[in-house]
Amino acid sequence: MDGTTGSARRGPLRTVDVARESGYSVQQVRDLERLGVIPPADRADNGYRGYADVHVHALRAYRGLAGAVGPVAARQLLAELRAGTLTEAAAAVNELHVRLARERDEALRAQRALRAIQDEAQTAGAPQDDDAMTITELAEALRVRTSTLRFWEQEGLVTPERVTSLRARRYDVPAIRAARIVAALRSSGHGIPAVREVIGSLERLDGPGETERVLQRHLDRIAARTVALLRAGADLATVVSSLAEPAAP
Structure with a gap:
């Protein structure tokens, strides 16, 4: 007893x-x-x-x-x-x-968003110059601060080009796509190391599979909690x- x-x-x-x-x-x-x-x-x-x-x-x-x-x-x-x-x-x-139910919903939304971004990248045509964005335009599109984008750049998550005489940032399509992925992951509670792992995996041949594993581990941790x-x-x-x-x- x-x-x-x-x-x-x-x-x-x-x-x-x-x-x-x-x-x-x-x-x-x-x-x-x-x-x-x-x-x-x-x-x-x-x-x-x-x-x-x-x-x-x-x-x-x-x-x-x-x-x-x-x-x-x-x-x-x-x-x-x-x-x-x-x-x-x-x-x-x-x-x-x-709170835990909300975290799970946010993680699932991030997973769906990432899959949509990856599918979009596979079906999109060649990027055009007018598809690029300034830091202000990208920040508004993602609903984040420009300082947030600068922080992501410092962390090696998003790499813009610098093309003007003032060295202003210019985000081409790959950088925009990376920023969208970072925004989705950060909004769902992923820390910088986990986001860096996802971004790094996308550059490897096993990128999609490894990305899914990273996201699933996050969902598994929420389930364990x-x-x-x-x-x-x-x-x-x-x-x-x-x-x-x-x-x-």
């Missing part, structure tokens, strides 16, 4: 008990208590900590949350859950599910429900 059930029949838990049932070490339990992940333990007259089942559930919930949103956000959320109302806590947990959040669900429900329970006399 799960050791965290039947809390009314159990006395205070020792630090070692909480560590064993939560999967953390004794020192980690103390550290996470200090960081506010779990409520402060009761102290006996002899100074020993006395924990309850809710501490075990909070630690298990933290493990899942850390996998879903990262350890810093997970610590912040669990601390806020204890300080807020039951309604606020439930809304905060629901927002995590909404979603599963971690789902696994934390039961423990989060216990922690959130404890907010509505009257304090013991």
Whole structure:
């Protein structure tokens, strides 16, 4: 039987008990208590900590949350859950599910956009000089700042030409296509290293296949984070429900 059930029949838990049932070490339990992940333990007259089942559930919930949103956000959320109302806590947990669903939708849109850009490149005719854009025109087309395009250039993601006496940037069709790909990936949460990997793969023979693998890995990571959040669900429900329970006399 799960050791965290039947809390009314159990006395205070020792630090070692909480560590064993939560999967953390004794020192980690103390550290996470200090960081506010779990409520402060009761102290006996002899100074020993006395924990309850809710501490075990909070630690298990933290493990899942850390996998879903990262350890810093997970610590912040669990601390806020204890300080807020039951309604606020439930809304905060629901927002995590909404955020992950939004990330997945954005990643799928980026995947579709990239495929469309690649198909367009395969079917397009020879580029013409009047197809080129200035940095202002491209920024407006992509709905980004010109400083963003300069940053992408510094990172080696998009390489414009410089053709005027003032060395102004001029983006030909390949550069425009690269900028569109970068914009799609960045909008879906891909970091610069992942974007650089995609752009680099497009220049190799295995480009389309490698690009698909990069995008799929991103979707797989979102799926893994979603599963971690789902696994934390039961423990989060216990922690959130404890907010509505009257304090013991």
